[in-house]
Amino acid sequence: DAGVIQSPRHEVTEMGQEVTLRCKPISGHDYLFWYRQTMMRGLELLIYFNNNVPIDDSGMPEDRFSAKMPNASFSTLKIQPSEPRDSAVYFCASSLDFLNYGYTFGSGTRLTVV
Amino acid sequence: QQPVQSPQAVILREGEDAVINCSSSKALYSVHWYRQKHGEAPVFLMILLKGGEQKGHEKISASFNEKKQQSSLYLTASQLSYSGTYFCGTEIGIYGQNFVFGPGTRLSVLP
Numbered sequence: 001d002a003g004v005i006q007s008p009r010h011e012v013t014e015m016g017q018e019v020t021l022r023c024k025p026i027s028g029h030d031y032l033f034w035y036r037q038t039m040m041r042g043l044e045l046l047i048y049f050n051n052n053v054p055i056d057d058s059g060m061p062e063d064r065f066s067a068k069m070p071n072a073s074f075s076t077l078k079i080q081p082s083e084p085r086d087s088a089v090y091f092c093a094s095s096l097d098f099l100n101y102g103y104t105f106g107s108g109t110r111l112t113v114v
Numbered sequence: 115q116q117p118v119q120s121p122q123a124v125i126l127r128e129g130e131d132a133v134i135n136c137s138s139s140k141a142l143y144s145v146h147w148y149r150q151k152h153g154e155a156p157v158f159l160m161i162l163l164k165g166g167e168q169k170g171h172e173k174i175s176a177s178f179n180e181k182k183q184q185s186s187l188y189l190t191a192s193q194l195s196y197s198g199t200y201f202c203g204t205e206i207g208i209y210g211q212n213f214v215f216g217p218g219t220r221l222s223v224l225p
Contacts, residue, residue: 042116043156043201043215056211091155098213099205102146102158 004106006092012112018080021109023092024073031095033103034067034077038088049075082113115139117204119216126192126223134219136202137184145178145185146203149196150218156201159187189221197223 005024013019025032033048047057052069060067064083069075079086089110093103117138124132136145144163148156162178162185173190189196199218206212 042217045213099144099208100161100163102148102161103156104158105155107155 004092004094004104006106006109008109010110013082015083015113016081019082021077021090023075023106025094026104029094029096031098032069032075033093035091036088037091084113087111087113116214117202117216119202119219121219123220128194128223128225129191132189132192134187134200135184136216138204140206142183142204142206143208144205147176147187148201149198151198192223194223197221
């Protein structure tokens with residue numbers, strides 16, 4: 001099993017540009033989560049999906065953020081337009097049943113907006 | 115509501131023991147524990163459920179005191195590889211609607 005795969009590993013972009021982060025969850029995992037990690041705010045849940053359906057997006061900071069999961073093996077997190085305060089490490093995680101088995105995190109995407 | 119972790123940081127010598135605490139102001143259904151090494155993703159260690167037993171993972175174990183609304187992570191005879199930031203995550207409901215990570219405890223094990 002290759003684990004949760006995220007791309008790109010690093011992204012540097014200019015303010016105002018669109019950024020798309022990608023995630024491939026572990027096959028068979030019904031839950032997919034997008035987290036953001038910063039020194040100031042720690043690990044924050046942005047949105048999670050169950051069987052490709054968004055369940056809770058209350059953590060999405062603004063309308064500039066959007067997430068999709070068109071199928072069970074792919075999800076995207078898009079920021080448009082990006083701002084310097086969006087700079088963070090974005091993690092995707094998947095779980096078979098997170099109430100009983102916990103999350104498997106991807107390696108993360110380090111986003112820097114200049 | 116974010117759980118509270120203590121201590122914020124701890125420094126140990128190899129072979130020493132440590133305890134990390136995680137507490138909530140609300141009744142808990144479950145507690146997760148994760149370890150994150152610098153520059154890496156968090157890695158799941160264990161989960162404790164309400165009414166469940168103390169869990170163990172090599173020399174790392176945890177307990178869950180429902181009455182006190184807290185969990186403790188025990189690291190015995192620490193190894194250099196135990197260094198990292200330990201996060202607890204708490205869930206108050208049975209449907210997972212309110213899962214939130216704590217701020218983390220930074221553990222440094224020195225030779």
